[in-house]
Amino acid sequence: MNHATAANQCDIKVFCCPKSGNSVEEYEDAWAHRQTRTPAGLRVAVADGATESSFAKLWAVLLAESYVRTELAGAEFFARLQPARRLWRRRLAGRPLPWFASEKAGQGAFAAFLGLQIDAHTNRWTALAVGDCCLMQVDDVGTGMRVLTAFPLQESSQFTMSPYLIGSRSDGEPLHERIHISNGSLRDGDMLLLATDAVAAWLLKQHEAGRPLWKWLYRKLRTPESFAAMVAYGRTHGLRNDDFTLVRIIHHDSPVAAKER
Amino acid sequence: MAYQAEISRKNPGCFLFLVDQSESMEDPFAGGDNGKKKAEELATILNKLLHNLCIRCAKSDSIYDYFHVGVLGYSDESCKPALGGELSGRSLVPISELAGKPLRIEERTKQSDDGAGGVMDQTVKFPVWFDPYWKGGTPMCAALKDATKLVETWCQEHPNGFPPIVINITDGEATDGDLVAEARKLTAVSGEDGSVLLFNIHLSSTAGPSIELPGNASKLPDQHAKALFEASSPLTPFMVARATELGLPAGENSRGFIFNAQPLHVIHFLDIGTRPANVRLR
Numbered sequence: 001m002n003h004a005t006a007a008n009q010c011d012i013k014v015f016c017c018p019k020s021g022n023s024v025e026e027y028e029d030a031w032a033h034r035q036t037r038t039p040a041g042l043r044v045a046v047a048d049g050a051t052e053s054s055f056a057k058l059w060a061v062l063l064a065e066s067y068v069r070t071e072l073a074g075a076e077f078f079a080r081l082q083p084a085r086r087l088w089r090r091r092l093a094g095r096p097l098p099w100f101a102s103e104k105a106g107q108g109a110f111a112a113f114l115g116l117q118i119d120a121h122t123n124r125w126t127a128l129a130v131g132d133c134c135l136m137q138v139d140d141v142g143t144g145m146r147v148l149t150a151f152p153l154q155e156s157s158q159f160t161m162s163p164y165l166i167g168s169r170s171d172g173e174p175l176h177e178r179i180h181i182s183n184g185s186l187r188d189g190d191m192l193l194l195a196t197d198a199v200a201a202w203l204l205k206q207h208e209a210g211r212p213l214w215k216w217l218y219r220k221l222r223t224p225e226s227f228a229a230m231v232a233y234g235r236t237h238g239l240r241n242d243d244f245t246l247v248r249i250i251h252h253d254s255p256v257a258a259k260e261r
Numbered sequence: 262m263a264y265q266a267e268i269s270r271k272n273p274g275c276f277l278f279l280v281d282q283s284e285s286m287e288d289p290f291a292g293g294d295n296g297k298k299k300a301e302e303l304a305t306i307l308n309k310l311l312h313n314l315c316i317r318c319a320k321s322d323s324i325y326d327y328f329h330v331g332v333l334g335y336s337d338e339s340c341k342p343a344l345g346g347e348l349s350g351r352s353l354v355p356i357s358e359l360a361g362k363p364l365r366i367e368e369r370t371k372q373s374d375d376g377a378g379g380v381m382d383q384t385v386k387f388p389v390w391f392d393p394y395w396k397g398g399t400p401m402c403a404a405l406k407d408a409t410k411l412v413e414t415w416c417q418e419h420p421n422g423f424p425p426i427v428i429n430i431t432d433g434e435a436t437d438g439d440l441v442a443e444a445r446k447l448t449a450v451s452g453e454d455g456s457v458l459l460f461n462i463h464l465s466s467t468a469g470p471s472i473e474l475p476g477n478a479s480k481l482p483d484q485h486a487k488a489l490f491e492a493s494s495p496l497t498p499f500m501v502a503r504a505t506e507l508g509l510p511a512g513e514n515s516r517g518f519i520f521n522a523q524p525l526h527v528i529h530f531l532d533i534g535t536r537p538a539n540v541r542l543r
């Protein structure tokens with residue numbers, strides 16, 4: 001699966017694939033992006049539906065779509081999820097389910113979430129996260145390139161199999177301690193990567209081991225085939241079997257224009 | 262490194278429960294305050310474990326066969342498959358089949374999140390696979406021997422899979438031999454990913470504080486508990502980490518042994534993918 005679109009300021013490419021052994025229909029990550037007018041710029045989201053929850057793909061899609069369709073960039077976004085939660089419940093309502101499926105659905109679906117807003121006038125970004133989807137900002141300086149930001153997790157050892165996630169039935173749950181917000185500025189040529197947990201952890205681990213893939217991601221990752229080659233390499237070099245989603249944005253200092261490449 | 266195999270539908274895990282159905286299970290259970298017999302407590306624990314395993318594997322409107330599950334009951338000088346109804350006589354069944362064929366499904370009321378910040382009464386299905394039963398002696402060694410044969414076959418058929426986990430629920434009084442010696446034979450069975458793991462859940466008539474995943478036998482109250490501790494496998498590093506995450510007092514030397522406590526966390530010691538930290542375990 002691959003999708004590419006861009007304002008002439010940002011080159012966005014999305015790469016994704018399901019867990020090995022699963023079908024495309026069983027892929028439970030989601031992503032969305034949208035150019036915005038106020039502020040002029042771009043909103044991007046990735047969400048990772050938890051394996052141990054039901055109807056998690058639907059919830060991940062609703063989270064990602066909700067983010068790119070709103071103007072909220074801070075913690076208040078999570079306080080305005082009632083419509084998405086209602087929609088999730090409505091899609092399940094009246095569906096005949098066996099006892100185990102009904103009980104599991106009663107627990108709700110869960111997903112990790114990362115949203116990114118880029119303001120094209122100020123060349124600044126704001127990111128919002130709950131869980132272990134990660135943003136990495138890398139500049140195009142030096143032979144290996146430099147990691148300027150890894151957010152909300154900075155090291156591969158921080159990833160666990162039980163992160164705190166956003167629930168489709170958790171309106172009353174206090175989320176504030178779990179919400180992470182960060183911001184930064186962009187220079188010409190900077191690369192932003194938004195990744196779900198397994199691929200983010202692996203990229204950080206490769207970086208920590210002195211085998212960074214940033215330059216390859218910047219220059220060579222162009223097609224679904226090249227992404228598949230990276231995944232195949234990763235699977236023999238410590239990449240955990242999971243759904244993978246990687247959104248790559250390369251920023252260019254130039255006026256915003258809604259132009260499809 | 263051992264105990265790293267991924268559990269998937271293609272490469273499922275195996276839980277084999279051994280349940281004590283001897284006459285001594287009629288005695289009162291000291292770990293509760295409601296005068297339950299040990300056999301009743303055992304049935305409650307087993308039904309909850311099977312229930313939770315099914316819920317773990319439920320995925321949208323279906324259930325994924327991440328695990329195969331068996332129950333062997335031992336009593337009255339013999340050991341035999343203890344699932345009833347349509348599963349009668351079966352030693353190991355895929356979790357989807359287990360979920361679809363309980364003995365009966367009862368309806369109970371529980372309070373739950375209404376999805377809008379409130380609480381509501383909800384009728385839930387409560388499947389029952391296993392009813393209390395007790396008779397005769399405690400042929401635990403025979404059960405361990407039968408379990409050894411079953412897991413040998415499993416390991417031959419799934420050589421690269423995560424090793425089977427055998428969970429023995431008993432009051433600890435074997436009447437047919439040296440349970441520690443039989444346990445050693447069971448846990449000597451291995452595949453590419455490591456040896457079979459044996460956990461023991463001790464339901465005792467001896468009063469005392471519950472003990473979960475101890476690293477040594479010093480605080481165990483009697484020789485039966487100490488023998489069961491001795492027979493129990495050490496937890497893998499992942500299991501220690503998961504147990505700690507779940508709030509259990511696990512350490513580097515912890516063994517899969519629980520004394521007079523509900524062992525419901527045990528089925529979460531195997532990884533089948535991201536588990537939300539904010540889902541409460543029942």
